Amino acid sequence: MELLVDIALLSMLVATAVSLILVRGLVASIMLTSIYGLLSASFFVTMDAVDVAFTEAAVGAGVSPLLLLMTVALVGRVEQQPRKRHIAFPLLLVTVTGVLLIVGTLDMPPFGSADAPALQHVAPRYLQQSGEEIGIPNVVTSVLASYRAYDTLGEVLVIFTAGIAVILVLMLPGRRGSVPDDAGRQRPRNVVVNVVSKILIPFMLLFALYVQFHGEYGPGGGFQAGVIFASGIILYGLLYGLPSVCRVIPPPVVEALAALGVLLYALTGVLALLDGRPFLDYSVLATDPVTAQYLGITAIELGVGVTVASVIITIFYAFAAHLSEAQR
Amino acid sequence: MLSHLPILPVLLPLLGAPICALLRKPVAAWLFACTVALLTFAAAIALLAQTWQQGVLSYALGGWAAPWGIEYRIDLLNGLVLTLVSGMASAVLLGGRASIWRETPEEKRSLFLVAFLLCLAGLQGIAATGDAFNLFVFLEISSLSTYALVATGRDRRALVAAYNYLIMGTIGATFILIGIGFIYMLTGTLNMMDLAQRLPALTESRTAFAGFVFIIVGVCLKLALFPLHLWLPGAYTHASSMVTVFLAATATKVALYVLIRFSFSVFRLEFSTLALPLETVFLTLGIVAVFAGSLVAIYQPDLKRGLAYSSVAQIGYMVIGVGVGTVIGLQAALVHLFNHALMKGALFMALAAVVYRVGDGKFSSLRGIGREMPLTCACMLLGGLSLIGVPGTAGFISKWYLVVAVADREQWVLVALILAGSLLTAVYIWRLVETVYLGVPGPRQVPDSPAGRAEAPPGLLAVSVVLALANVYFGFDTRLPVEAASGAAESLFAAGQP
Amino acid sequence: MDIASYFNYWIVIVLMMLGFYIVIARGNLVKKLIGLNIFQTSVFILYISAGKVSDGAAPILTEGVSVYSNPLPHVLILTAIVVGIATTAVGLALVARIHEAYGTVEESQILEQDNAC
Structure with a gap:
């Protein structure tokens, strides 16, 4: 059950982020950001981080969209279609960074493991x-x-x-x-x-x-x-x-x-x-x-x-x- | 109170900033900010003296022992950086009032000073802390206040420069956050000493490798190491004069400190399999930065922008010192860290005095200014000579140690390149001399600038003179930077002994 | 190696990179900040995922519960969320002023205007 919720939330997060790339127009982008904030807050709840979820809901779905909307009211809601935009360089940069991140996860303790080093040192004292x-x-x-x-x-x-x-x-x-x-x-x-x-x-x-x-x-x-x-x-x-x-x-x-x-x-x-x-x-x-x-x-x-x-x-x-x- | 010395250089500006925000009269805020900066400077000097005598000082914040609580761990290196940053802050505040007053509208002045104190608190916090995450928090305090300070520049391009810096700075900070996260997952700790004890066992871990790379790339963004320097020229050029002096003299220095701290204290590079490739990367990027920065600097029509590119080149020299990977190399980097703050401090301060008179820093406006402001231009000349590395100036000492360190590794091509880089510096400094002393003055933009001899306001002039003379003084009496740097470099390496 | 146990992390990395891509590839200054927001939020998700313990409880001490998720990443991310919103606020303030000064928030048009003078 927990796994299903997990997968559902993660897929919705990916869908939101992809829509953010596809969508032009700032008001729609802001709505998607706010959804992203709410979804990640829900995800934090499933990860037992209730305090973080509370804060993310207040910030990601509240304060940050409010400020964005006020800015857009000042600067206009149109996001212009670029005349000629080089996407090769950003793509390369993102790929390199992404690969490095994946390499970084390879020796990480598996997800959810109770004997991860982070739980052996420093944190136990807080809990006990x-x-x-x-x-x-x-x-x-x-x-x-x-x-x-x-x-x-x-x-x-x-x-x-x-x-x-x-x-x-x-x-x-x-x-x-x-x-x-x-x-x-x-x-x-x-x-x-x-x-x-x-x-x-x-x-x-x-x-x-x-x-x-x-x-x-x-x-x-x-x-x-x-x-x-x-x-x-x-x-x-x-x-x-x-x-x-x-x-x-x-x-x-x-x-x-x-x-x-x-x-x-x-x-x-x-x-x-x-x-x-x-x-x-x-x-x-x-x-x-x-x-x-x-x-x-x-x-x-x-x-x-x-x-x-x-x-x-x-x-x-x-x-x-x-x-x-x-x-x- | 003596046992609380380690916290005072951070706590004083940290308390000073909100109090300063309650003072609404700019003059009161300025007097208060000067007092805070001077007290901070005094505390930093006392702390440096204490570490000199007693070695490393540890201070457990909140009374919780590390690694459960946050620890301040002050060694000679921390002491040196804390002293340098607070000293430059005091100089800028004491001498820069006339310039700040001219370049900032009245209603913004007191908040400008609050942001300045916040920036000081942030930089001092980075330089003092022994906790990796705490470093990230204070990095953001200094960054956010820097964005605001850069944005107060008069030109609208200052806003764009601040925005670009915000984007690149935040990417850098987020990379650092990712890196810290990775090494936390592996070790379970955030305390730097504790990390240093646990990481050597993990040299084979790909997660540790990725964590290190993310931290280094993030720090290099903040350091403006070529090719991650793109935010720097705009920010330095369009920020108001005093902000440029302070940033040029301190912000990149603190970033270099973080680079050294993570490479040598936390990751103990010399024992890691990463050492060799990383040395090559640092040496290559360093030398490319020296040439790219200097060549671009030569062709700038604006002196402030030229000096900004020169900073990119000088960061290259420091990174070469780090890349040499020996005690002498590290010592050379640290000596240059100290001396470069003096050079750029003197140059940008004298330039601020000129800008106060003529309105901007374009070469066309500076023609013949040497006859009108002889003392100010003499300061600029001294700073320039020091930047080239002429014997008898502080710059010579830095170059000397750097060349010795590289020669020690028998990398003769690199020696030749470093010397060639100095020649390029000489080219743009000569251009400055030619314009300032031999040029024929054109019509001035600022209407109230009196004809004939007219020096800058006494505060600006006095600080320029002090900084210029410091360049000469530390060219002869090298004890403070050299001994502190060698002590710091040795302890960085000694701490790494298994 | 158990692929499934890393799958969670890799999805989060995809999220991070989608945000990062928006920051560097888009020319609209507001959209860049939105991308930065997504990038940072995804890093938070990475931290929080790493603190999760299977069958653990939220770290609020309760009678009869012995396994808790790691509280330290939660504390760090609380701070990081605050840092993130602070950066967004300052960035948006700059964007508002840039619009007043240039009449546009498109990077390319700002560059054109700067080069023109």
């Missing part, structure tokens, strides 16, 4: 001892937020960098963080969409909070929560226009929050330095080691959530401002 050392059931969260918390700090910094980069690239001349004025442009409103979304938004925000504080027990955590929270705000923005959402949450505040989230994470780590322990050692937070881990993980996950939500909202603002400028 994280229960005692960290005290939470979700091993992925334990590794992400404690054993390899420094990587996750790097990840938050990557997100923050992306936010800074997008503002820097898209900033309209002479207005950093100013609230766009109401051009009095009334968008056509669909009553059903309006009402349904309005009801949805509070639940989305509530669900974000649940995901934020539930990451220790099931799949979820700061990143997923941040994406969901941001989606709620973005939905509001799509319904009522950029000026209204900017009045509710002004851009300078969001930018500041993005920085504060990173600082919350990093300063949690600095607390350990002040006590002579290595950076990000949570043991200084409480006398009981497991409580200390719990406190540390909650604090840094909050930092992740705040930064992720703020950066995604910021990026949305930046693109939306260009859209309303272009429509003028």
Whole structure:
């Protein structure tokens, strides 16, 4: 049964990727990308990677198509037929890379094997001892937020960098963080969409909070929560226009929050330095080691959530401002 | 606090960037960024001194011992790269304000500085970490901020250059990710020391081979080794002046560090069956890079672009040093890594000062500028002489060690080619000298540039002078780069003893 | 060698190469980023497949379960997904600006305009 699902998902993934090559026209491509994201999220579930599936669904089928659609709204949906395109070189490059990859798999441990080297070294400790050392059931969260918390700090910094980069690239001349004025442009409103979304938004925000504080027990955590929270705000923005959402949450505040989230994470780590322990050692937070881990993980996950939500909202603002400028 | 020294050169800019983002006044952001860069530089120097005395320092992040947690493992090589990168960052920030202010609109200035600090944090993180995946994460921090910095250039071509760099850089990073994945599947670890202990048993494994090739190709994309250099000329030419100085002096150097770290510390190339073919590949690509880069540089109508191609050639020299595959060869590569940062730092810094006056870096705009900006052009001349490898400059030392290393392997053709490459460098530097000192000035584009003698703003001038003099100083007192490089090269080889 | 146990990996490699092909063969700047997305997502699938243990459970500690899939690739890929979307966002921002500056997002037309001046 598992094998059948596996084969079905993989064939659908291949079909989607092939259609992406064949199709011209960007909107269709974006829809296919989003399908690809959803299919790979499903595949991750069959591979026991529930946290990854959750994130991929939010990113691959949510945020990334949204940004792509906004870009296409700016640049047009036409993908031009090339006059004369050399496909020999790309084909050669792809073939060489592909062959090298296949060679690489030949001495790999077989798929699904339980005695693969990766399961003999490093990983067993996470599975066997994280229960005692960290005290939470979700091993992925334990590794992400404690054993390899420094990587996750790097990840938050990557997100923050992306936010800074997008503002820097898209900033309209002479207005950093100013609230766009109401051009009095009334968008056509669909009553059903309006009402349904309005009801949805509070639940989305509530669900974000649940995901934020539930990451220790099931799949979820700061990143997923941040994406969901941001989606709620973005939905509001799509319904009522950029000026209204900017009045509710002004851009300078969001930018500041993005920085504060990173600082919350990093300063949690600095607390350990002040006590002579290595950076990000949570043991200084409480006398009981497991409580200390719990406190540390909650604090840094909050930092992740705040930064992720703020950066995604910021990026949305930046693109939306260009859209309303272009429509003028 | 001394026991926390290994983390400080990364942590300071990492904390500084978000704080800087909260400062909205550009001048405040600039003062803050300078302070952060200087503190980082100080921490890096202290760390270098400490590794010099005590040898390798290990720092377990989060208090989790490696390989379960992430480890910082600082040896002389890490210390040298950390010092170089933070030193150049301090120089660019302290001296470059006038240039940044002129080339960046006011509302973008403070965010420009935030991106700069993020880039510094990313590069320092790469240079300090002992964990292969952590390296990938910090590589992306530095890359994303670099794309944004390149895109702030005034010309619209800066946007295209940034986009091309983003595509090629991301392909490179994804290749590195694939490679790390392969070696993780074989060994079960991500810690570099741990990998180094487990990989020698797997020399016959095709998966290890493929993993190594993917990592090397990915790193060479970032390093801009010919023929993977296509992103570099555009990015260097169209980025704003200070971004070019910083990238030319640091980004490719950090990539070379990663190449050396993976080839010698992680994969212990000298014991692998791969050693011979890889040496040949590095030597060939290196020498082709030297000639292709130099020849193209000669025909560029724009000095900034010419110097960018010259960087492609100089990367060739460093890779030749790596390809020689001996302790002296590696030492030569590392000495050149250090010295080239000084040369290109001086050249691009002085060029930035000229661009500040005349508006662009085209040869037609530079005619006769030597009489108007004698000091700046003298700095450029010194940088140029060092680039050629004239005795009495730092460049001579690098060339000397490289020639000795190649001669030691009795590859006389290669020696001749390296010397011929220097002659090509002399051709484009002579073109610069001819234009700057003997050319007749044409009409200027920038209206407010005063006639007669007018040096650049003091900050730019001072840093240009310091960097130019450093080229002379390290041409005579070679202790710091040579001893650090030889110590680093020896420990890289010693660590590989079975 | 058991072909079936590698089949999974080879399909994933085909996926990776389809994405990679779009990146290098297409001239539309948005489409290139889409290809990059597919390429990266497929690398994630490779990592996650390698962490799977037959008859294992998701790595959330539960009474009575002893075999779990490897959690470490999951952690790495969570980070890599974030890196991927960050790159896409910056790339798309650049594309939007390129369109404003050149009036097109086709590589060949941009090249023509640059060569013209």
